[in-house]
Amino acid sequence: MKIESNAAVRPADTESDAPDWRDDFPILREEIGGKPLIYLDNGATTQKPQAVIDAEVAYYSRRNANVHRGVHTLSQRATDDYEAARSKIARFINAASPEEIIYVRGATEAINLVAQSYARPRVKAGDEILISAMEHHSNIVPWQMVCEQTGALLKVVQINDRGELDLEYFARLLGERTRLVAVTHLSNALGSIVPVERIIELAHAHGTPVLLDGAQAIAHLGVDVRALDCDFYAFSGHKLYGPTGIGVLYGKTALLSAMPPYQGGGDMIRSVTFEKTEYNDLPYKFEAGTPNIAGAIGLGAALDYVSGIGIAAIAAHERDLLDYATAQVEEVAGLRIVGTAAHKASILSFTLEGIHPHDIGTILDHQGIAIRAGHHCAMPVMQRFGIAGTARASFALYNTRAEVDALVAGLHEVQEMFKR
Amino acid sequence: MSDLRELYQDVIFDHYKKPRNCHVLDCANHQAEGYNPLCGDQLTVYLKVDNGVITDLSFNGSGCAISTASASLMTEALKGKTLKEVEHLFDDFHQMVTTPESAPEGAPRRDLGKLEVLSGVSEFPARVKCATLAWHTLQSALRKQTNPVSTE
Numbered sequence: 001m002k003i004e005s006n007a008a009v010r011p012a013d014t015e016s017d018a019p020d021w022r023d024d025f026p027i028l029r030e031e032i033g034g035k036p037l038i039y040l041d042n043g044a045t046t047q048k049p050q051a052v053i054d055a056e057v058a059y060y061s062r063r064n065a066n067v068h069r070g071v072h073t074l075s076q077r078a079t080d081d082y083e084a085a086r087s088k089i090a091r092f093i094n095a096a097s098p099e100e101i102i103y104v105r106g107a108t109e110a111i112n113l114v115a116q117s118y119a120r121p122r123v124k125a126g127d128e129i130l131i132s133a134m135e136h137h138s139n140i141v142p143w144q145m146v147c148e149q150t151g152a153l154l155k156v157v158q159i160n161d162r163g164e165l166d167l168e169y170f171a172r173l174l175g176e177r178t179r180l181v182a183v184t185h186l187s188n189a190l191g192s193i194v195p196v197e198r199i200i201e202l203a204h205a206h207g208t209p210v211l212l213d214g215a216q217a218i219a220h221l222g223v224d225v226r227a228l229d230c231d232f233y234a235f236s237g238h239k240l241y242g243p244t245g246i247g248v249l250y251g252k253t254a255l256l257s258a259m260p261p262y263q264g265g266g267d268m269i270r271s272v273t274f275e276k277t278e279y280n281d282l283p284y285k286f287e288a289g290t291p292n293i294a295g296a297i298g299l300g301a302a303l304d305y306v307s308g309i310g311i312a313a314i315a316a317h318e319r320d321l322l323d324y325a326t327a328q329v330e331e332v333a334g335l336r337i338v339g340t341a342a343h344k345a346s347i348l349s350f351t352l353e354g355i356h357p358h359d360i361g362t363i364l365d366h367q368g369i370a371i372r373a374g375h376h377c378a379m380p381v382m383q384r385f386g387i388a389g390t391a392r393a394s395f396a397l398y399n400t401r402a403e404v405d406a407l408v409a410g411l412h413e414v415q416e417m418f419k420r
Numbered sequence: 421m422s423d424l425r426e427l428y429q430d431v432i433f434d435h436y437k438k439p440r441n442c443h444v445l446d447c448a449n450h451q452a453e454g455y456n457p458l459c460g461d462q463l464t465v466y467l468k469v470d471n472g473v474i475t476d477l478s479f480n481g482s483g484c485a486i487s488t489a490s491a492s493l494m495t496e497a498l499k500g501k502t503l504k505e506v507e508h509l510f511d512d513f514h515q516m517v518t519t520p521e522s523a524p525e526g527a528p529r530r531d532l533g534k535l536e537v538l539s540g541v542s543e544f545p546a547r548v549k550c551a552t553l554a555w556h557t558l559q560s561a562l563r564k565q566t567n568p569v570s571t572e
């Protein structure tokens with residue numbers, strides 16, 4: 001199967017393209033306290049194009065019914081749309097089949113599902129689960145819970161001062177008792193692109209499966225789960241221009257088939273008696289209860305939208321923005337970039353000497369600029385760098401160089417204010 | 421939108437850059453740790469209470485301009501106050517930072533003297549927790565709670 005999504009590249013001058021793409025996002029016309037909104041908090045969640053909003057409205061206006069349950073026409077329509085979205089997702093990440101796509105609430109639930117249904121029944125006291133030092137809390141805490149439940153040990157691969165994962169260290173930690181490797185594909189706090197191809201290769205040489213937390217990566221890097229050969233891939237729709245409350249766990253069929261269900265309820269069963277329940281096939285085995293139907297359809301629309309532009313074109317545009325922003329902030333005195341990996345995408349995390357990120361956030365907000373300030377749900381990363389938090393600008397396809405200029409001007413204003 | 425200068429007054433910067441009573445208090449007989457999980461700010465409040473009067477107090481830790489200035493101003497405002505007075509001040513302070521000036525208010529608020537510089541916080545709901553962190557930590561210290569308090 002070919003992934004059209006990642007292949008469609010718009011030619012050349014993507015910078016001048018951004019304004020066209022901007023028109024697709026109604027919220028970008030909002031004003032914040034009389035100033036045009038400059039939204040640089042895309043790592044937290046992206047804005048939604050009109051196409052996604054329309055898809056949800058159309059679903060609720062004309063096609064709403066429960067899925068997999070009705071013989072009536074509406075139920076059939078809803079089911080068709082819901083399953084069509086699953087197929088789109090499978091194509092988007094180049095999964096072998098739609099049954100490898102499990103709908104979940106988001107990356108967090110996807111990781112918890114693997115922790116409880118894959119890891120927990122398998123790992124024994126003294127076994128090891130390997131993560132990295134730059135994980136989001138949602139790729140730390142579920143494993144700590146499994147460790148608590150089973151007596152397994154959590155091992156952490158260190159990162160260097162630039163925020164790059166230490167592959168040698170990783171190879172050394174990978175051992176006889178490593179049962180699972182779970183690492184981020186793109187760090188939300190530092191912007192580092194993790195060399196997951198190498199990690200998967202090394203882990204597989206040990207017979208150890210790998211889960212990738214793709215919450216950040218999915219909107220910025222072309223993801224081909226079969227080329228990567230990862231065993232699980234987790235992401236959220238809302239960071240990919242889709243709705244909140246819908247996300248995806250990709251898993252290889254062989255692994256998913258061998259796993260017990262995550263939750264019990266309707267839809268995940270084939271037959272129920274009080275003596276014995278037979279579970280449904282993939283992917284339904286993992287989808288108990290009425291799902292987020294509108295969310296799934298909205299996510300499908302988001303993938304259509306993204307594929308229409310092409311991830312490669314988006315990545316090139318964001319690459320330009322990140323390079324430009326990195327160069328521009330150089331001239332801000334006392335600014336320190338946190339996360340200077342050789343391979344980065346979409347995220348610029350920084351501190352300003354003598355000024356707390358929280359104050360930077362408030363003062364920038366006053367200029368209509370939305371950034372994130374704090375520990376970004378990655379407190380161990382902050383501890384690693386000896387700071388309480390950072391200010392983080394994170395880019396999406398609709399951001400422009402002019403917005404980067406506004407950010408830099410805003411930072412000067414922050415410093416002016418603190419000079420008093 | 422409310423004016424930033426209402427929030428970031430000169431007095432705030434002064435207390436942020438030169439926080440008063442910012443040290444460990446060796447003679448303290450009450451202390452507690454406060455934590456704001458939203459931004460990672462952490463501080464400890466130390467109290468010496470004799471016969472129902474705060475005879476000395478201090479704080480230690482790192483935070484944003486608002487939380488640091490608020491802690492600093494609090495230590496100045498409470499020295500020599502009885503626990504009863506402290507309780508009233510806490511309530512008034514809380515009301516001040518959580519009730520926007522524009523809100524249709526019932527009873528007029530008592531003037532809080534130097535603490536009034538933090539009244540601008542009420543127009544910035546996202547920052548209320550910064551301004552109250554030290555005060556919540558103080559309460560916890562008075563109750564001798566051993567667990568760190570959290571503003572979440």
Ligand SMILES: Cc1ncc(COP(=O)(O)O)c(C=O)c1O
Nearest residue numbers: 106107108136138188215216236
């Ligand atoms: C790297 C990473 N992993 C996981 C998550 C969790 O995603 P969600 O909250 O959508 O489940 C996030 C989101 O902040 C993230 O950035």
